[in-house]
Amino acid sequence: MNYPNGIKKSVTNHHTNYANRGMMLEQDLNSTNIYYREIDKAYIYKKPTPIKIVNVDYQSRKLATIKEAYFLEPSTTDYNGIYKGKYIDFEAKETKSKTSFALENIHPHQIKHLQNIKNQQGIAFLIVRFTNLSLTFLLTANDFFDFLEKNNRKSIPLNYFQQKGYLLKEKLNPRIDYLEIVDKFMEEKNDKKRNKKEKDK
Numbered sequence: 001m002n003y004p005n006g007i008k009k010s011v012t013n014h015h016t017n018y019a020n021r022g023m024m025l026e027q028d029l030n031s032t033n034i035y036y037r038e039i040d041k042a043y044i045y046k047k048p049t050p051i052k053i054v055n056v057d058y059q060s061r062k063l064a065t066i067k068e069a070y071f072l073e074p075s076t077t078d079y080n081g082i083y084k085g086k087y088i089d090f091e092a093k094e095t096k097s098k099t100s101f102a103l104e105n106i107h108p109h110q111i112k113h114l115q116n117i118k119n120q121q122g123i124a125f126l127i128v129r130f131t132n133l134s135l136t137f138l139l140t141a142n143d144f145f146d147f148l149e150k151n152n153r154k155s156i157p158l159n160y161f162q163q164k165g166y167l168l169k170e171k172l173n174p175r176i177d178y179l180e181i182v183d184k185f186m187e188e189k190n191d192k193k194r195n196k197k198e199k200d201k
Contacts, residue, residue, distance in 0.1 A: 025094050025129045025136070029079065032174040042179060044081030044088055076113040083179060086186075087122040089114070094129045100155035101128050103148075111148075114141050123182060127168065128161065137165035138181045 026046070036042040077091040091110055095101050106126075117124040124141035139156075143164040147156055166181040 024131070025092055025127070026078075028170070028175040029092055029127070029178075032176050032178070033079070033081075035174040036179065042081060042083035042088070044079055044083065046079055047076065077110055083123070083182065087117070087120075088124075088182070089117045089122055090125045090127060092127045092129075094131050096132055097155075098130065098132050098158070100157045101130075101161070102155045104154065115145065117141070118145070123186070125182075127176075127178060128165075130158065130161075133158075135161075136168040136170070136176060137161040138168055138178055139165040140185055 030046060033042075033044045033046070036044060077089055079092065080087070080089040082088065091106060091114065093101070093105050095105065114124045114126075118141045126139045126141075126144055127136065128139065129136040139161060144156075147160060147164075166184065168176050168178055168181065171177060
């Protein structure tokens with residue numbers, strides 16, 4: 001596969017460990033989003049990465065292997081959709097670290113994208129799973145950018161997620177009910193607006 005910087009990588013139908021990094025969280029979120037759609041609660045989808053296929057090995061009429069392809073453009077974030085008339089956009093990541101989440105896991109264009117969604121009054125956030133601790137957090141875009149502005153660190157410490165983030169508990173259905181948390185911080189945001197209006201009177 002050809003990446004934007006010209007590096008080529010062969011693509012086959014065999015999955016490597018590298019390609020499967022973060023798949024458990026992705027599977028949980030995909031299952032959750034299917035459940036949301038089935039009960040008509042929200043319509044949120046995993047974004048496909050656009051690629052252009054340039055070389056295919058047709059072994060038979062029913063079996064074909066992509067030999068060469070390249071990304072048409074850098075991907076933005078992982079998921080987007082609509083909930084209660086609001087646009088939702090978020091990135092999902094896993095880390096094996098027990099102490100922090102490395103910021104190198106989020107690319108500059110993804111950070112810019114989240115900022116753009118936030119500026120347009122959309123709902124933007126991160127979902128980060130500390131796999132070795134079995135802890136999954138939702139961190140709002142506001143708190144994410146507040147950290148970036150006030151810190152010169154290369155990682156977000158676990159205690160920041162514990163203090164500012166929302167712990168996502170695993171369930172049977174939905175697997176990770178992150179919209180329950182979205183409702184919570186949206187209500188907190190509305191409460192702040194109401195309190196501000198009362199003080200300004």
